[in-house]
Amino acid sequence: MSGNVGIVIVSHSPLVAEGAADMVRQMxxxxxxxxxxxxxxxxxxxxxxxxIMDAIDRVWSEKxxxxxxxxxxxETNSEMAIEMLPDDRQGRVVVCNAPIVEGAVMAATEASGGASLDQVRRTAEELSPQ
Amino acid sequence: MTTRLLITTVGSRLIEHADELTRLDQAIGDGDHGVNMRRGFEAVLADLDAIAAKPLNEALKQVGMTLVMKVGGASGPLYGTLFSEIGKALGDEVTPATVAAAVDAAIQKVKARGKSDIGQKTMLDVLVPVQAAIAAGNLGAIRTAAADAAAATVPMKAIRGRASFLGDRSIGHMDPGARSSQLIVESVLDVVEGRA
Incomplete structure (x- = not known):
C-alpha cells in the first residue's frame, strides 16, 4: 500500500471530506x-x-x-501546511487544481495503478477547465 | 513601546471589531472573517506572557505562527505570513526604515501566499500604500493613507478569494481584509503615538 501515492481530502466541512473519502474507498x-x-x-x-499536516503524515508515501x-x-491552508513539512517532504506534496469529489476519485484511481505523483495530479486536473 | 502593549492593543482592537468584520465578510465573502480573527487573536492573547517576553521580531514570528495554527480560514495563513515575515525581516533595530523594509518583505510573501496583488480588493490594497508612507518617512500620513485605502476597496471588483465568485456584485462593499488591515495599522499607530 505504501507503494502508491497518498491522497488527502481537505474540505471546510468534515462531512463533505468524509463523504468524499467514502466514495473513493467504495469506487x-x-x-x-x-x-x-x-x-x-x-x-x-x-x-x-x-x-492537514496530520493527514499528510497518515498517508505518507515515498511517492x-x-x-x-x-x-x-x-487551498491556502494546504499550501501553508506543505511549507511547514520537513524539507525532504515538501517537494513531494501537491495541491491539485480539481473539483474535490471527482478529483479525489480520479486521483485515487490513477494512484491505485502505481502512477507517479505528477501523473496523479495531471489526471485530477484534467477535470478542470484549461 | 512595549511588545506587550503592541500585541494587546492590536489583538483587542480586532476582537472588538469582530462583528463588523463579519458583517463585511457576509456581504461579499463567507462571513467568517471576524470570527476567525477573533479566534486567532484570542489564542495570541492567551499566550501573551510567553510572546511578550520575546524580542519584538521573535514575538511577531510567534504571533504569526499562532494565527496560522488557530484561525482556520484563509486569513490565518495570510495574516500569519504577514506577522511572521515582518518578524523574520526585522532585526534588533526598530526604526521607520527597518520597519518599512520588513513590511515590504512581508508584503511580497503575502502576495505569493494569496496569489494576489494590489487592485484586487484585498488586504494588500491597504498594506501597500501604508508601507509606502512608512518608507517615505511620512509617519503622520499613515493613518489617513490606511483609511483612504480601505475606503478605496469599496468600488473595486474582487479578483481573488471567495468574493471573486460574486464578480460585479462584489462592487460596493469594503473588503473585510482591507478593513482588518486598517484596524491593525491604526492600533499600531495608537501605540507608537502613545494613545493606547
Whole structure:
C-alpha cells in the first residue's frame, strides 16, 4: 500500500471530506493511502493547518501525496501546511487544481495503478477547465 | 513601546471589531472573517506572557505562527505570513526604515501566499500604500493613507478569494481584509503615538 501515492481530502466541512473519502474507498478500494480532514480548530466550518499536516503524515508515501481541496481557505491552508513539512517532504506534496469529489476519485484511481505523483495530479486536473 | 502593549492593543482592537468584520465578510465573502480573527487573536492573547517576553521580531514570528495554527480560514495563513515575515525581516533595530523594509518583505510573501496583488480588493490594497508612507518617512500620513485605502476597496471588483465568485456584485462593499488591515495599522499607530 505504501507503494502508491497518498491522497488527502481537505474540505471546510468534515462531512463533505468524509463523504468524499467514502466514495473513493467504495469506487477505488484500499490500494491507496487515504485521509481526510475538515473543520476549523474549534470544530466549525473551516480548515486547520495542523489537521492537514496530520493527514499528510497518515498517508505518507515515498511517492508523494496529492491533496484535493474545496474552496479558497482550504487551498491556502494546504499550501501553508506543505511549507511547514520537513524539507525532504515538501517537494513531494501537491495541491491539485480539481473539483474535490471527482478529483479525489480520479486521483485515487490513477494512484491505485502505481502512477507517479505528477501523473496523479495531471489526471485530477484534467477535470478542470484549461 | 512595549511588545506587550503592541500585541494587546492590536489583538483587542480586532476582537472588538469582530462583528463588523463579519458583517463585511457576509456581504461579499463567507462571513467568517471576524470570527476567525477573533479566534486567532484570542489564542495570541492567551499566550501573551510567553510572546511578550520575546524580542519584538521573535514575538511577531510567534504571533504569526499562532494565527496560522488557530484561525482556520484563509486569513490565518495570510495574516500569519504577514506577522511572521515582518518578524523574520526585522532585526534588533526598530526604526521607520527597518520597519518599512520588513513590511515590504512581508508584503511580497503575502502576495505569493494569496496569489494576489494590489487592485484586487484585498488586504494588500491597504498594506501597500501604508508601507509606502512608512518608507517615505511620512509617519503622520499613515493613518489617513490606511483609511483612504480601505475606503478605496469599496468600488473595486474582487479578483481573488471567495468574493471573486460574486464578480460585479462584489462592487460596493469594503473588503473585510482591507478593513482588518486598517484596524491593525491604526492600533499600531495608537501605540507608537502613545494613545493606547
Amino acid at each position: 477505488v478500494g484500499d490500494e491507496v493511502p487515504l485521509a481526510w480532514c475538515g473543520g476549523n480548530p474549534e470544530g466549525g466550518l473551516g480548515t486547520s493547518v495542523q489537521s 508523494g501525496v496529492a491533496i484535493l481541496v474545496d474552496l479558497g481557505g482550504a
